[in-house]
Amino acid sequence: MGSFQVLTSAGARMQHDQFPSTHATQIIELLASGAAGQSKVRSDVMARYHAALTIYARGSSLAHVMDADELVNTFFATRLSREDFFEHWRASGLRLRKWLINGLHFCAREQHRMQRQQHRRWRSIADSPENDLAVSADASNAAERAFDHARATHILEHCADVIRASFALRDQPQAWECFRRHHVDGASYRVIAAERGLTVRALNSMVRAVTAELRSAVRAELLREGITEDELDQELNHIEEALRP
Secondary structure (H helix, E strand, O other): OOOOOOOOOOOOOOOHHHOOHHHHOHHHHHHHOOHHHHHHHHHHHHHHHHHHHHHHHHHOHHHHOOOHHHHHHHHHHHHHOOOOHHHHHHHHOOOHHHHHHHHHHHHHHHHHHHHHHHOHHHHHHOOOHHHOOOOOHHHHHHHHHHHHHHHHHHHHHHHHHHHHHHHHHOOOHHHHHHHHHHHOOOOOHHHHHHHHOOOHHHHHHHHHHHHHHHHHHHHHHHHHHOOOHHHHHHHHHHHHHHHOO
């Protein structure tokens, strides 16, 4: 899906009281509910972040350690399985995406040390630039931007699929198609109205309804991730920035 600015448009923001406080604590409640809840959180995090973390690993110095997919899988297997992994995240005060990136770096360093121990011949070149896990600020920033873009795209596409299906179930597939033509294809209201045999006023109402539901779905998705209601607008701005070409 193309990037479009529908999440924080002026005058169209959802009110905080439309998001019950229970949503903001959902991930915490799941973690506290026992093994089943913790397993659900791990599964959700792996599904949401695997692609983004892999892209990050490929674009950073971590690519020198091991294959990006293998590194992310190793990170998930060795870190997320720890009972205190999410407990330490909550205590850190970091956004989940930052906590995962930091964790990936620690995992890479651990793998690097293991490789050096297993292959003693590496010791003579262990300090060479191509084997150094330090990375320039430019490269690090580029890798993190790629990560943020992949994460934002995943969230938006997931929510778009949910809303598209919702309008289809209500026998209103045209509403989504009009939204897509305007916000993704960039077609004007006048062009879409002519295509669909609608008035511009009716079209505007239809697109606004889809926009409101999509925005609500994205916000709810962020709350499930552990973002607090007070942080929502800042996080939505961050997502929109990440989606810009």
